[in-house]
Amino acid sequence: MTNAPKNQWKTLDKDLGRISRLEDATQFVSRGLVAPGLALAFVVLVAIVATVLIGGEQGAFIVIAAATIGAYMALNIGANDVANNMGPAVGAKALTLGGALVIAAICETAGALLAGGDVVKTVSTGIVAPGAMADSAHFIWAMMAALLAAALWLNLATYMGAPVSTTHSIVGGVVGAGIAAGGxxxxxxxxxGSIAASWVISPIMGGAIAALFLALIKSRIMYADDKIAAARRWVPILxxxxxxxxxxxxxxxxxxxIADIGLSSAVLIGVGTGVLSWAVSIPLIKRQSEGLENRKKSLKTLFGLPLVISAAxxxxxxGANDVANAVGPLAAIVHAAQSADIGAASVSIPVWxxxxxxxxxxxxxVLFGPKLIQLVGSEITKLNPMRAYCVALSAAITVIIASWLGLPVSSTHIAVGAVFGVGFFREWHAERRLRRLGLDKGSVLPPEERKRRKLVRRSHFLSVAAAWIITVPVSAVLSAIIYLLLNAVA
Incomplete structure (x- = not known):
């Protein structure tokens, strides 16, 4: 009789242990479904809001469907494209992942709402001939197919861990739908052809400019005898x-x-702002550098805040520029559905x-960005605040040069190309220093060891390049298939 209670409790403990393990397993499995579930809730919420706002207007069903797809596209832009801005800062440990997500979410939203142009050129006018579409219905199906195809490709690319161009994705979608509609x-x-050329121009230009700035920082600051004095002179200039x-x-x-500013006026604004910032930063950097040791690690402190500001x-x-990739086709669909006018050179974007x-x-x-932020920031090559600062500067300078030359470039290609440029420059510079110091004379490294010493992961280089090359063709094929299905159903 005395053993009965013990056996009873022992059995109960085993059962409770099994239940506890089952609960842990359930939580582990369901954790991966939280982000997709919240994303689905956002898309459904957009559909409900669109129904409330335009439920009784002309073409309401089409607009609601387009708004839903536009929300899905916007989610994928945030998941894939924003990593290029925040990745270097996170990889350099100037920002935590959580801090980067908060800053990026605020700045992306502010840029889209405050400076995202209220009038955009219809996506199709520069790619598809104006008379290609037979009527507004075919135009609507083409834009909807392009939007959905671009979103699906971005979703797949994010899942595979490949940072690709949202602009090229939507361009590919328009091309595929246009060919399906009119040949x-x-x-x-x-x-x-210009867009295809930018596949090569963007990363090479971004990488070259980032490498030049890194070479400047290394030669003038990092290898100076008095690093702190050199930093006080050069960091304000940077x-x-x-x-x-x-x-x-x-x-x-x-x-x-806010205002239509030409390139020359923008450059004058930039020169004035740069001179003022240089003058203001001289005493700030001097105060910040007091008491720092004369070594490379101390320099990271001086680049931390500028890097965070540049990422923001x-x-x-x-947000101001690339939000059009999501709302441009959506606005065109809304305009065509409500007015049946597909020949307008531009369409107004409603506030909603x-x-x-x-x-x-x-x-x-916030939901899906961390994966690519980690890839861009730390998995391609190791970044510190100085290297990440070069990436941010390169991204902005390359866009300005491209605008001046009239070249259609991708911010994604520029930023990722700059990260690769920094990494390849580090490889070249490290081997050059070894040769100069005579540390590798007569040494023949086996292929495995030489591969291990590479500072850029070749697997990421090949996978990213492949994703860039197939972005437009894949988006085009997907869009053509979706257009034909929509046209058949309608």
């Missing part, structure tokens, strides 16, 4: 360059809603459409 002759292949570049960048790309400015400009784009980018960033 190859309706496409403006000159513009497509901050002035950063401020001037971003002032020019924001004037060109992000402030179209990049996010603001990205801008809000969908802005919030969608931020929600997508």
């Amino acid at each position: 190859f002759g309706v496409i403006n292949w000159v513009n497509i 901050i002035g360059i950063m401020a001037g570049v971003f002032a020019t960048y924001l004037a060109i790309k992000g402030l179209k809603k 400015l990049l996010s603001f400009a990205h 459409v801008m809000i969908v784009g802005a919030l969608g980018i931020s929600v997508g960033l």
